[in-house]
Amino acid sequence: MDDKKRLVELRELLTKYNYEYHVLDKPTIPDAEYDHLFRELQDLEAKYPEMDDPSSPTKHVGYEVVSEFKKIIHDKPMLSLGNVFNHDELVEWAKKIEEVMPNVEYAVEYKIDGLAMSLIYEDGLFKQAVTRGDGVEGEDVTSNVRTIKSIPMKINYKERYDIRGEVYMPKASFEKVNEQRRKDGEEEFANPRNAAAGSIRQLDSRIAASRGLNAFWYHVPEDINASSHTGSLDYAKKLGFRINDTIRTYTNIEDVWKRIEEVTEFRHDLPYEIDGMVIKVNSYDQQKVLGFTSRIPKWAIAYKFPAEEVRTIVEDMFITVGRTGKCTPNAKFKPVKVAGTTIGYATLHNEDYINEKDIRIGDTIIVRKAGDIIPEVVRSVKENRTDKQKKFKFPNVCPVCGGKLVRYEDEAAHFCINTDCPARLVFGIAHFGERDAMNIDGLGEKKVEAFYNAGILSSFEDIYKLHTKRDTILNIEKFGQKSFDNLVEAIENSKKNSLERLLFGLGIRQVGEKAAKVLASNFKNMDNLMNASVEDLSNIKDIGPITAEGIVDFFNDPNNKRIINDLKLFGLNMEYIDTSIDSNSEFKDKTVVLTGTLTIYTRNEATKLLEDLGAHVAGSVSKKTDYVIYGTEAGSKLTKAQELGVKTLSEEEFKKML
Numbered sequence: 049m050d051d052k053k054r055l056v057e058l059r060e061l062l063t064k065y066n067y068e069y070h071v072l073d074k075p076t077i078p079d080a081e082y083d084h085l086f087r088e089l090q091d092l093e094a095k096y097p098e099m100d101d102p103s104s105p106t107k108h109v110g111y112e113v114v115s116e117f118k119k120i121i122h123d124k125p126m127l128s129l130g131n132v133f134n135h136d137e138l139v140e141w142a143k144k145i146e147e148v149m150p151n152v153e154y155a156v157e158y159k160i161d162g163l164a165m166s167l168i169y170e171d172g173l174f175k176q177a178v179t180r181g182d183g184v185e186g187e188d189v190t191s192n193v194r195t196i197k198s199i200p201m202k203i204n205y206k207e208r209y210d211i212r213g214e215v216y217m218p219k220a221s222f223e224k225v226n227e228q229r230r231k232d233g234e235e236e237f238a239n240p241r242n243a244a245a246g247s248i249r250q251l252d253s254r255i256a257a258s259r260g261l262n263a264f265w266y267h268v269p270e271d272i273n274a275s276s277h278t279g280s281l282d283y284a285k286k287l288g289f290r291i292n293d294t295i296r297t298y299t300n301i302e303d304v305w306k307r308i309e310e311v312t313e314f315r316h317d318l319p320y321e322i323d324g325m326v327i328k329v330n331s332y333d334q335q336k337v338l339g340f341t342s343r344i345p346k347w348a349i350a351y352k353f354p355a356e357e358v359r360t361i362v363e364d365m366f367i368t369v370g371r372t373g374k375c376t377p378n379a380k381f382k383p384v385k386v387a388g389t390t391i392g393y394a395t396l397h398n399e400d401y402i403n404e405k406d407i408r409i410g411d412t413i414i415v416r417k418a419g420d421i422i423p424e425v426v427r428s429v430k431e432n433r434t435d436k437q438k439k440f441k442f443p444n445v446c447p448v449c450g451g452k453l454v455r456y457e458d459e460a461a462h463f464c465i466n467t468d469c470p471a472r473l474v475f476g477i478a479h480f481g482e483r484d485a486m487n488i489d490g491l492g493e494k495k496v497e498a499f500y501n502a503g504i505l506s507s508f509e510d511i512y513k514l515h516t517k518r519d520t521i522l523n524i525e526k527f528g529q530k531s532f533d534n535l536v537e538a539i540e541n542s543k544k545n546s547l548e549r550l551l552f553g554l555g556i557r558q559v560g561e562k563a564a565k566v567l568a569s570n571f572k573n574m575d576n577l578m579n580a581s582v583e584d585l586s587n588i589k590d591i592g593p594i595t596a597e598g599i600v601d602f603f604n605d606p607n608n609k610r611i612i613n614d615l616k617l618f619g620l621n622m623e624y625i626d627t628s629i630d631s632n633s634e635f636k637d638k639t640v641v642l643t644g645t646l647t648i649y650t651r652n653e654a655t656k657l658l659e660d661l662g663a664h665v666a667g668s669v670s671k672k673t674d675y676v677i678y679g680t681e682a683g684s685k686l687t688k689a690q691e692l693g694v695k696t697l698s699e700e701e702f703k704k705m706l
C-alpha cells in the first residue's frame with residue numbers, strides 16, 4: 049500500500065481505537081500494538097507534512113506553549129446551578145415546578161467535581177476549549193484540553209456545536225501526580241479538583257498531557273437535534289462524546305431522593321470525585337417555560353452531599369509559626385479517611401478556639417472537611433472523657449526560636465515578634481517569591497528552607513546575592529545546574545517588576561495584593577509612598593486607618609528602610625508600571641460597530657479592548673454609531689457607515705489609536 053493511503057488508514061484506525069479505549073472503556077487491541085501503530089503514523093506524518101490534518105489522533109500529543117490564555121466570550125453564558133442540601137429543600141424545589149406543570153420527568157446525574165468547560169466544533173472539527181471563567185467570558189485552554197484523549201477531534205456534524213461538561217482528574221491520576229510531587233519536593237494538590245484546575249492552567253501543554261485528565265459532557269445549550277436533555281446527550285454520544293451513563297430519569301421526586309441516597313452510599317468508591325447530584329427537568333419545552341433567573345436555570349438544581357463526619361482521637365497539639373510570626377495551634381489526630389482521602393491534622397486557629405470547643409489531647413473528636421477540602425474539628429466528644437485527657441497549655445515562647453510570644457489587644461492570635469525567627473524568615477522569603485508577589489519561580493518554601501539551612505539566605509536582600517552562591521547551591525540535594533540557572537534568571541527578571549509586586553512581597557501587615565496595587569497606582573513610586581503620612585494614606589479609597597498606620601509604622605522602622613535601600617542598590621524597580629489602558633480614550637462612551645474579518649485581533653479581543661476603553665460595541669450601524677471598525681471583506685455595514693457619514697477606521701488605524 050502506498051504511504052499516503054496507509055497514513056489515512058492509520059488515522060482512521062487509531063481514531064477508532066482511541067474511541068474504544070478512552071470513551072467506551074473497552075480497548076480492542078493491546079497497548080503495545082496501539083503504540084506501534086501510533087509511532088508509524090507519527091513517522092508518516094513527519095514525512096508528508098502536506099498531509100497535515102488537525103483532527104489526526106496524533107494531535108492529542110502535539111505540544112504547544114502559549115504565553116497566556118486568550119479571553120473568549122461564550123456564545124451563551126455558562127451558568128451555574130442553585131443548591132439544595134437535604135430532602136426537604138429538594139422536594140420544595142420540585143413542588144414549585146410541579147405547581148406550574150404536572151407530569152415532569154427529572155433527569156438525575158452525578159455532579160462531577162472538576163472544572164466546567166465548553167468545547168466548540170466548527171465544520172465538524174474541534175476548534176476550541178474555553179473555561180467557564182466568570183460565566184460570560186472564559187479562557188481559551190484549547191492546547192491543554194486537546195491532550196485529553198477521550199475528546200473527539202472530529203465529529204460528524206457540520207454546524208457550530210457547543211457542548212459543555214466537566215474536565216476532571218480521576219482519583220488514580222491524582223494519586224500518581226501527588227506521589228510524583230512528593231518525590232520532587234513540590235507541594236501536593238489538596239484534591240483532584242484543584243489538581244485538574246492547576247493542570248488546565250499550565251501554559252505548556254505537555255504538563256497538562258502528563259496529568260491523566262479526563263472529561264464528561266453533560267449539557268448542550270439549546271440543542272436543535274433533540275427535544276430533551278437526555279435526547280441531546282444520546283445525540284452527543286453518537287457524535288463520539290464521553291457521556292456518563294449513570295444518568296437516570298424519574299417522574300416522582302421521592303424516587304429522585306432514593307437515587308440520591310443510593311449514590312451517597314457508594315460515591316467514594318467511584319473512580320472520580322462527585323460532590324453531589326444534578327437534577328434537571330428533562331423536556332426542553334418545559335425547560336423553556338421554566339426559564340432562568342438572572343444567573344441560574346430554574347429547571348435544574350444541584351444537590352450537594354453533606355460533609356462527611358468521622359470520629360478519631362487527638363494524639364497531640366502543636367504550634368506552627370507563619371511569615372507574620374502568627375502562631376497557629378494544630379491538632380494531630382489518628383489518621384482517618386474522610387471524603388475519600390486520609391487526613392491526620394487540622395488547624396485549631398487560636399487559643400480561644402481551643403478553649404471554646406474545649407478540645408484536649410487524648411479527646412475523641414469529630415472531624416470533617418470544610419468545603420470538602422480543609423480538615424476541620426467539629427467538636428470534641430465529652431462523653432468519651434476519662435481522666436487521661438490533657439488540656440493544651442498555650443506556650444509563651446516561640447517553638448521555633450524561643451522568642452517571646454505576644455497577644456495584641458483585639459487579636460485572637462499569638463505572635464512571635466522576633467524578626468529573625470527562622471520560621472518567619474523562611475515563610476516571609478517564600479512569600480516574597482510567590483507568583484502573585486515577586487514571581488520568582490524555584491523559590492518555594494522547601495527551597496528557601498534548604499538555602500536558609502545552608503546559611504546563604506536569611507533576608508530579602510540575600511535573594512539578590514544567590515547568583516554568587518553557585519557552589520553551595522549545587523551541593524544541595526536535587527539542585528542541578530539547570531535549576532540554578534533558571535532560578536538566577538527568575539531572580540534577575542523579578543527586578544523589573546512593577547512596584548505593587550514588591551509591596552505585596554514585603555509582607556507589610558494588612559497590605560494584601562489588592563491594597564498593594566492601590567498604593568502603587570496612587571503613589572507611583574516607593575519614595576512617595578515612604579513619605580506619605582497616615583492622613584495621605586487614609587484619603588485613598590480602599591485604604592482604611594488601620595492599614596494606613598501599619599504602612600507608616602513599617603516605613604518608619606529603620607530596619608525596613610535599610611532593606612528597601614539595599615534592594616534599590618541591587619537594581620530593583622521601585623516604580624509603578626501602569627499597564628491599564630487610558631480611560632480618557634477616544635472611545636469612551638462611544639458606540640462602535642465591528643465588521644468584516646479582523647486579522648490583528650479576534651472579534652472577542654477587539655470587543656474586550658473597546659469595552660475596557662468604555663465603548664459600547666453594537667451589532668448594527670445607525671446614525672447613532674460613532675465608529676465602524678472594519679477588517680477585510682467588509683460589506684454592507686461599511687457601505688452604510690459611509691452613506692451615513694459615520695467615521696470609519698481600518699483595523700490598522702484602530703490599533704494605532706490604542
Ligand code: IVH
Nearest residue numbers: 127128129157158159160164266326345350
Ligand atoms: S449542568 C445550565 N450537570 O456544577 C446547567 N453541571 O454548581 C449547566 N457540574 O458549573 C450545568 N456536574 O461545573 C451540570 N452533571 C452536571 C454537572 C454540572 C458538575 C458543575 C458545573 C456547574 C456547577 C454548578
